[in-house]
Amino acid sequence: MNPVTGTNWEGVGVRPDFAVDVEAASDTAYALALAHVLILRDSGVRRQIADEARLTLAGLG
DSSP states (O other), X not given: OOTXXXXXXXXXXXXXXXXXXXXXXXXXXXXXXXXXXXXXXXXXXXXXXXXXXXXXXXXXX
16 A cells, blocks of 8 residues: 555556566566666676676577
8 A cells, every 4th residue: 555645556557667468578577687687797707697698688589
């Protein structure tokens, strides 16, 4: 329950940031998470993680 408005999400839901079909939701979320990894600095130990994220994204097409 929102203390300011007195409303809640029950029966209403939450509008998603990215509207996709239910079948594509998991892949879309995964791709967005990988893309977020790439905006972080990719130096030091993060370089390997960024490289893996790039390869995975390329494989997702």
